[in-house]
Amino acid sequence: MLKIENLHAEIDGKEILKGLSLSVNAGEVHAIMGPNGAGKSTLGYVLGGRPGYEVTQGSVTFDGQDLLELEPHERAAAGLFLGFQYPVEIPGVSNVQFLREALNAQRAGRDEKPLSGAEFLKVARAQADGLGLSQDMLKRPVNVGFSGGEKKRNEMVQMGIVDPKLAILDETDSGLDIDALRVVGDGINRIMRQSTKAVLLITHYQRLLDYVRPDFVHVLSDGRITRTGGPELAHELEREGYAGAIA
Amino acid sequence: MAIRNAEAYAAVSKKYEWGFATEVEQDFAPKGLTEDTVRYISAKKNEPEWMLDWRLKAFRLWQTMEAPDWSKLNVPPIDYQDAYYYAEPKAKATIKSLDDLDPEIRRTYEKLGIPIEEQKLLAGVEGAEPPRRVAVDAVFDSVSVATTFRDELERAGVIFRSISEAIREYPNLVRKWLGKVVPQRDNYFATLNSAVFSDGTFVYVPKGVRCPMELSTYFRINAENTGQFERTLIVADEGAYVSYLEGCTAPMRDENQLHAAVVELVAMDDAEIKYSTVQNWYPGDENGVGGIYNFVTKRALCQGRNSKVSWTQVETGSAITWKYPSCVLAGDGSVGEFYSVAVTNNRQQADTGTKMIHLGKNTKSTIVSKGISAGRSDNTYRGLVRVAPTAENVRNFTQCDSLLLSDQCGAHTVPYIEVRNPSAQIEHEATTSKISDDQMFYAMSRGLDPEAAVALIVNGFAREVLQQLPMEFAVEAQKLLGISLEGSVG
Numbered sequence: 001m002l003k004i005e006n007l008h009a010e011i012d013g014k015e016i017l018k019g020l021s022l023s024v025n026a027g028e029v030h031a032i033m034g035p036n037g038a039g040k041s042t043l044g045y046v047l048g049g050r051p052g053y054e055v056t057q058g059s060v061t062f063d064g065q066d067l068l069e070l071e072p073h074e075r076a077a078a079g080l081f082l083g084f085q086y087p088v089e090i091p092g093v094s095n096v097q098f099l100r101e102a103l104n105a106q107r108a109g110r111d112e113k114p115l116s117g118a119e120f121l122k123v124a125r126a127q128a129d130g131l132g133l134s135q136d137m138l139k140r141p142v143n144v145g146f147s148g149g150e151k152k153r154n155e156m157v158q159m160g161i162v163d164p165k166l167a168i169l170d171e172t173d174s175g176l177d178i179d180a181l182r183v184v185g186d187g188i189n190r191i192m193r194q195s196t197k198a199v200l201l202i203t204h205y206q207r208l209l210d211y212v213r214p215d216f217v218h219v220l221s222d223g224r225i226t227r228t229g230g231p232e233l234a235h236e237l238e239r240e241g242y243a244g245a246i247a
Numbered sequence: 248m249a250i251r252n253a254e255a256y257a258a259v260s261k262k263y264e265w266g267f268a269t270e271v272e273q274d275f276a277p278k279g280l281t282e283d284t285v286r287y288i289s290a291k292k293n294e295p296e297w298m299l300d301w302r303l304k305a306f307r308l309w310q311t312m313e314a315p316d317w318s319k320l321n322v323p324p325i326d327y328q329d330a331y332y333y334a335e336p337k338a339k340a341t342i343k344s345l346d347d348l349d350p351e352i353r354r355t356y357e358k359l360g361i362p363i364e365e366q367k368l369l370a371g372v373e374g375a376e377p378p379r380r381v382a383v384d385a386v387f388d389s390v391s392v393a394t395t396f397r398d399e400l401e402r403a404g405v406i407f408r409s410i411s412e413a414i415r416e417y418p419n420l421v422r423k424w425l426g427k428v429v430p431q432r433d434n435y436f437a438t439l440n441s442a443v444f445s446d447g448t449f450v451y452v453p454k455g456v457r458c459p460m461e462l463s464t465y466f467r468i469n470a471e472n473t474g475q476f477e478r479t480l481i482v483a484d485e486g487a488y489v490s491y492l493e494g495c496t497a498p499m500r501d502e503n504q505l506h507a508a509v510v511e512l513v514a515m516d517d518a519e520i521k522y523s524t525v526q527n528w529y530p531g532d533e534n535g536v537g538g539i540y541n542f543v544t545k546r547a548l549c550q551g552r553n554s555k556v557s558w559t560q561v562e563t564g565s566a567i568t569w570k571y572p573s574c575v576l577a578g579d580g581s582v583g584e585f586y587s588v589a590v591t592n593n594r595q596q597a598d599t600g601t602k603m604i605h606l607g608k609n610t611k612s613t614i615v616s617k618g619i620s621a622g623r624s625d626n627t628y629r630g631l632v633r634v635a636p637t638a639e640n641v642r643n644f645t646q647c648d649s650l651l652l653s654d655q656c657g658a659h660t661v662p663y664i665e666v667r668n669p670s671a672q673i674e675h676e677a678t679t680s681k682i683s684d685d686q687m688f689y690a691m692s693r694g695l696d697p698e699a700a701v702a703l704i705v706n707g708f709a710r711e712v713l714q715q716l717p718m719e720f721a722v723e724a725q726k727l728l729g730i731s732l733e734g735s736v737g
Contacts, residue, residue, distance in 0.1 A: 048688075048692050049691075049692070050688050050692075051684065051688065052684070071691070071696070071697075072688060072691035072692045073691045073692075073693075073694050073695055073696045073697075073700075075692070076691075076692055076693060076694035077694055081692075082692045084689065084692075087689070088683075088685045088686050088688075088689035089686075090686055090689070090690070090703070090704060090707055091707055091708065092706070092707030092708055092709070092710035092711070093703055093704070093706065093707035093710075097703075098690075098693070098703065099693075101695060101699065101703060102690070102693035102694040102695055103694065105694040105695050105696065105699060106693075106694035109694065141707065158693065162693070162694065
């Protein structure tokens, strides 16, 4: 589904990704772990198409399509979802309005009919319920005044609504208490654990992986993947730190 | 990544949709501005002697005045002799019903989505339950070509007429209030308007009457090289309520055209007037060629106790906007409100705001101004809050927010606060911000294209003001904000 080959990317002339390669197939969950500054968030942004991140070498294909050619909104329509480490506030725009416009824009990009207000609300309410987000939060402006945990849950509600093929979740576990972590983990499994879908979990810690069990764990260090293993690798990293995995 | 590539989006930006011209034969006053022009206009409208005298007095005064230069606007010199001051579509002898209206003009309003036939509803409100009706006065260049629902309004006691008709049919009412809120000598453009005003709307809502429907005037400039001088007067008697909407468009032309309006509102004891504007005059092209000069004096007199006037404006059009809808809060306990969204793009200039003049005790005012600047435009909020020595316990709250969409545009906030009574409580808040890259990327990564993302963020920014609009205009205004800013990402 996602094929990254020898990816080099820089920001402000500074090379962050230095020849990263990774293949993700449908039905798989991959965890990317690594120390601070290794390039984890950069990988998420480059895949999402954030301006300012320049790809200097290598290729990324998504379902056979050249992902790097696409604008961020086209990537969304193609089925890619980027869960933000720091979800952004949009004052004056209600969550419902934002998500309905976003979903219908994606549908338009796929030549599908837009959802009516009523149809959309049904979908949105179900997703909010699934993640323990109150109906009231759907009406509030996007992420404004939300706690850290609410913002992350809201990201998962958005993911449930747009129903992507590939989710890249950047430190979705940060800022969550134990209960919220379970709710979010369950949400990821429910929405994304399907044979036609895939997840790239970017995380510092093992703890989310207790809920969302990865098929592969990769260690990202200095812009490259230096080790790949199964779920046991995450436990090893948790015990022994990154030093051994990087060397 | 191309999302910050301004040229690419400028290329796809939509044209001004309302920029078509209507082919219709028109009668013009002779070019230029002299006493004869004033007499011509007055004669065309079959005005009584007192009206002509009033106009001539204004004209003579105007000749001694100079255009104001205190605003932060760069206004090229205007040759007042090189323009027409009156243009009316050649009509059949008398228009008795809409069937007599020139089909080209009818089509114009159909294209603009303005219902001049009573069974039709404004676009965007179809399906509303119960169906909401809006009475329309349609002003085409210098004349009103239709007013709808007047019989039904009359049964409720509401007078809804073009000002030209009102001068003939209700001379006492008009004469009592015309020029009382905005005196002839108020300012250069108001004086000019007093001399050559062509058409506009007159509304009188009698004691205790709640106007049964929204009233509106739709101003269209069509003729080339012609100024439009709107004059509107709305009087709400004791305990009356009326909501009035105003919309404006013009064809795309290379020349600049002048729209110099005067609007006067009077609210008696416990009366309330809600006045909403969606101003969408042709703004000129991306290089600043053409567009309307919108030099407007709007003022409300809250004469009665506990009276209330609320101005809401969405200003997206015009090459230059010079406009300060104001409230004179004379009655004790009266309330003035001003809610404004002003959008400037390309080379547009806007210097707009309000004046809240607190004369009565316990008077309150609220000012919420949202300025959005893009391209190489310049957007100024200018507002005065004045508290007279006699005005005890005045409250004012002012909030001015500016949003910048480019690095070549300007946003300015110029508050004037003059307080002569120590019991007053005045609050002023101001912010300036840019649409952040974070917001843009976040919205785009959820599937919105750059234009839709900007429109969404800007609508969120302007929400407090848009909420004040009657439903009929809110939908239109939201779309308009998006369209006005197309091509501005970058």
